[in-house]
Amino acid sequence: MKQRLQSLDTITRRSFAERCALAAFGLTILPSFAASNVRAEEVAKGPGFGKAKNIIWLRLQGGLSHIDTFDPKEGKSQGPAKALSTKAGFQVTDYLPKTAAIADKICVLRSMTAKVGVHADAAYIMRTGYEKRGTITHPAMGAWCQHYLGQSHKTLPSSVCINMPAGSGNGYFPATYSPLPILDPDAGLQHSRSKEGVARLESRLDIMNELDRDFRAKFPDPSVAAYNDFYENTLRLMKSSDLKAFDVSAESDKMRDSYGRNKFGQGCLLARRLVENGVRFIEVESKGWDMHKGLEKDMEEKMPPFDQAFSALVSDLESRGLLASTLVAVTTEFGRKPNFDGDGRGHHPPAFSLVLSGGGVKGGYVHGATDKLGAEPSDKPMKPGDFHATVGWAAGLPLEKPATAPNGRPFTVGNKGKPALEIFA
Numbered sequence: 001m002k003q004r005l006q007s008l009d010t011i012t013r014r015s016f017a018e019r020c021a022l023a024a025f026g027l028t029i030l031p032s033f034a035a036s037n038v039r040a041e042e043v044a045k046g047p048g049f050g051k052a053k054n055i056i057w058l059r060l061q062g063g064l065s066h067i068d069t070f071d072p073k074e075g076k077s078q079g080p081a082k083a084l085s086t087k088a089g090f091q092v093t094d095y096l097p098k099t100a101a102i103a104d105k106i107c108v109l110r111s112m113t114a115k116v117g118v119h120a121d122a123a124y125i126m127r128t129g130y131e132k133r134g135t136i137t138h139p140a141m142g143a144w145c146q147h148y149l150g151q152s153h154k155t156l157p158s159s160v161c162i163n164m165p166a167g168s169g170n171g172y173f174p175a176t177y178s179p180l181p182i183l184d185p186d187a188g189l190q191h192s193r194s195k196e197g198v199a200r201l202e203s204r205l206d207i208m209n210e211l212d213r214d215f216r217a218k219f220p221d222p223s224v225a226a227y228n229d230f231y232e233n234t235l236r237l238m239k240s241s242d243l244k245a246f247d248v249s250a251e252s253d254k255m256r257d258s259y260g261r262n263k264f265g266q267g268c269l270l271a272r273r274l275v276e277n278g279v280r281f282i283e284v285e286s287k288g289w290d291m292h293k294g295l296e297k298d299m300e301e302k303m304p305p306f307d308q309a310f311s312a313l314v315s316d317l318e319s320r321g322l323l324a325s326t327l328v329a330v331t332t333e334f335g336r337k338p339n340f341d342g343d344g345r346g347h348h349p350p351a352f353s354l355v356l357s358g359g360g361v362k363g364g365y366v367h368g369a370t371d372k373l374g375a376e377p378s379d380k381p382m383k384p385g386d387f388h389a390t391v392g393w394a395a396g397l398p399l400e401k402p403a404t405a406p407n408g409r410p411f412t413v414g415n416k417g418k419p420a421l422e423i424f425a
Helices: 002-006 010-025 097-101 119-128 141-149 195-218 222-239 241-246 253-259 263-276 295-319 384-395
Strands: 054-060 083-085 091-093 106-112 159-162 180-182 281-286 326-332 352-357 365-367 377-379
Touching (some): 054 119, 054 263, 054 295, 119 384, 141 159, 159 263, 241 263, 253 263, 253 295, 263 281, 263 295, 295 326, 352 384
Parallel strands (some): 054 281, 106 365, 159 180, 159 281
Antiparallel strands (some): 106 352
C-alpha cells in the first residue's frame, strides 16, 4: 500500500478528492490547479482607494455589440436600434430602456481596446488582465483580492461564480482561492444541506487523509496543503447555517420577478444575496452574445433580460445602502464590427464598451470615446490591464506589489496597467 501511495501524483489525488465533492454537492467544485509558492498567510493589505468592499462582475460571453448598446452611432454603422437619451445626458440604444432610467448611477467606458479577437483568448484576457503565457495561469480578480486582503468571511467562500464552472479562477494561487461555482442559481448548492451528503464527505475525507498521511510526510508541498485546506473549507461550509445565503427561494416573488425569472436575472439576485452575506467577489455569466448573424432577432431576445437584471441589481443595491461599497462591472471580451450589413456583426477587439456602477465610481459619467464609426477609440483608450488596475484600485489592492508565480516571475494586478482615476467621485 505504501509503495502504491508514494506513486500517486497530484492529479490522481485530485481525481479521488473531486469525486468526494461530487458525491456531496452534486457538482464539481474543485478548480483546475497550479502549484503556488504563495501561501495564504502571506497576505498584506494594500494602500488603494478601497471603497469597493465587494465586486459583482457580470460577464457577457461572446462579445457585446457596443454600437447597439452603450455607444450608439449614426449612418452606416447604426444597427437596428435607435439612440435613446438618458437623464444623465448621454445616449444608449432603445434596447436599454431600464438601464437608461438608472444612467445617473452608471459609468460607461467607451474607449476599451484590445488586440485579440478569438473568444477563448479574449475571455481569458478580460478575466485576468493578461494574455496567455506558456504554462502560467493567471488569477482572476477575486483571487487577487483574497491574496492581498485575506478571506472575506469565516465560512463562506471569498469568491463565487454563477452560471459557469470555476475554470482556473485561482490561477497560480492556492486552490482555496478558487471561486465556488453555482451552475444554476435556482438550485444553489445541490445536496449541501443533506446530512447524508455531509456524512459521506466526512467519511471519504477521512479515508483520503489516512491514505495521504505518508504522502504528506514524504512530500510536504504547499499545493498538497492547499488541497487539504480546500476540502476542510468545503466541509465547514456544508455544516454552516450561512448556506442560506445561496437560497434565492427565500426572496419574495415580487423581488424575484423584478430581476427576471431566468438564469442571468436570478444569478444577479443571488449575487446581491452573497454581497449581503459577506462574499467579496461574485461573477455572473450570460451566454449568447456572439451575433454574427441575425443580430436584430438575437438582441431582441437577449437584451430585455440583461436590461431588467442589471437595472434591478443596481437599484436594489442602492436601496439597501450597498451600492456605495459594491462595484458592479459589466464586461465582455470585445466589441462588434461597425458598418452594419443588415444581418450581423463580426468580432471587433479594437473598440468596445464596459460599464461600472457603485464602489465610488461617478454616476452619469462617460469615460473616453470612439470615432464616428465606432471602429477605434478617439479619446482615452483603455486596455484590459487598465480596466483591471482600475477595479483593483477601487478594491484597495496594491497595484505595484507583485506576486511571484511558480516559475519565479513576478506579476501584478492588471499587468502594470494604469487605473482611470478620473472615473471616481
